[in-house]
Amino acid sequence: MAKKLTSKGIERIKPPVGRDQKEHWDTEVSGLGLRVGAKGTKAFTLLTKTLVNGKMKNVRVTLGRFPATTLADARATAIENKTLAQQGTDPRKAKQITEREKVKASRLTFSVCRDEFLETGKRYGIGRGRKKAKSAWREKTLKDNTWALSKFNAWNNLSIRDITEHDITDALREIEESVSETKNRNLTGASSAHRSFEVLNTMMNWCVRKRLIDSSPCQFVDEVPEKLQRDRTLEDDEMRAIWKSCDVHGGPLADCLKVLILTGQRLKEISEMTWAEVDLKKSTLTLDGRRTKNGLPHIVPLSPIAKSIIKNQERIGEFVFSTKGTTPVVGFSKTKKSIDRKSSVRDWRIHDFRRTMVTGMNEMGIAPHVVEAVVNHISGEAKAEVAGIYNKAQYMDARKAALNDWGVHVEKIVTEK
Secondary structure (H helix, E strand, O other), X not given: OOOOOOHHHHHHOOOOOOXXXXXXXXXXXXXXXXXXXXXXXXXXXXXXXXXXXXEEEEEEEEEEEOOOOOHHHHHHHHHHHHHHHHOOOOHHHHHHHHHHHHHHHHHOEHHHHHHHHHHHHHHOOXXXXXXXXXXXXXXXXXXXXXXXXXXXXXXXXXXXXXXXXHHHHHHHHHHHHHOOOOOOHHHHHHHHHHHHHHHHHHHHHHHHHOOOOOOOHHHHOOOOOOOOOOOOOOOHHHHHHHHHHHHHHOOHHHXXXXXXXXXXXXXXXXXXXXXXXXXXXXXXXXXXHHHOOOOOOXXXXXXXXXXXXXXXXXXXXXXXXXXXXXXXXXXXXXXXXXXXXXXXXXXXXXXXHHHHHHHHHHHOOOOHHHHHHHOOOOOOHHHOHHHHHHOOXXXXXXXXXXXXXXXXXXXXXXXXX
């Protein structure tokens, strides 16, 4: 006989005698019952009608054991399941789907998603938005992205779906504050936090495209540390001191630094230069898309002084700058420290050569679009918006003249006493 169930009444119910189980039905929510087993187990069930294979049939749904599942929870769940049944959805299947989703969510931890993201980038690359990736990540990109995401290792066992904008904001603040102390700690901390957020944002957007999460929590983060751009350029006396220190140091690595000053190209584009890429007759260095940051082929006209340095390298293998013949030069950090001591120039980086040349060329009156072409930029005033689509001019003669003029300018500076 049905009667209204109460929590205290359920506690007092004894196991049935002479039978495996007995059911006690609730009068408050029709169909809700408490099944009591011979060993004293008590479980809430719901008996309701729903569509099964096109016909209305009675089905039983297990709602949970008492006392882990309270009477109030059982009634609420019973009402939800009855609503589903009335709408033609079998609540048993809905429950199975919900449980599978919970299992799936528990497996989608931050570390699992991060590792899959990095592996995808390594093998295929990852495009932005709906654009397909042009190519797999380079080794440096993979290394940089791995480093950036390692800043969030505290989330490794956390479900990707549970990460909120507040978690991200707190993590960015910790990154900014926990960077090893330097003379310019704020710059280093802000840059590290900004870079880490950029990669995390890319990863979260990838998770959305993979349908691992519904939306990216990064889109709600307002307090992202600003990226403080480095604007260091070398003064003439600093360039002279570094050049002369390279003379004292000697060797292919020092000569490589000189060519970097003269061409303004990126470090690996020059340090990994091969003889096959150099045409001494035409005075050019030709790089295919695999050797440039933007993936576009690039021709670098060589000034007489740059050509002379390259021509004087010993041909002991495929690489222009090499000590072993089988590999390009390495050990720039160690050499730079030596040059720092010899030159007394502080707080400079190899990439500052590139910025110094761009700044110097503009000060010399060389047209901005020519300077951009010299350093293989695909953005900037001359390439902006529509111009970037239609302006495919190489400006080879102008680029050659610009680098020749820069070579004369550098030679004048470094030979001045």
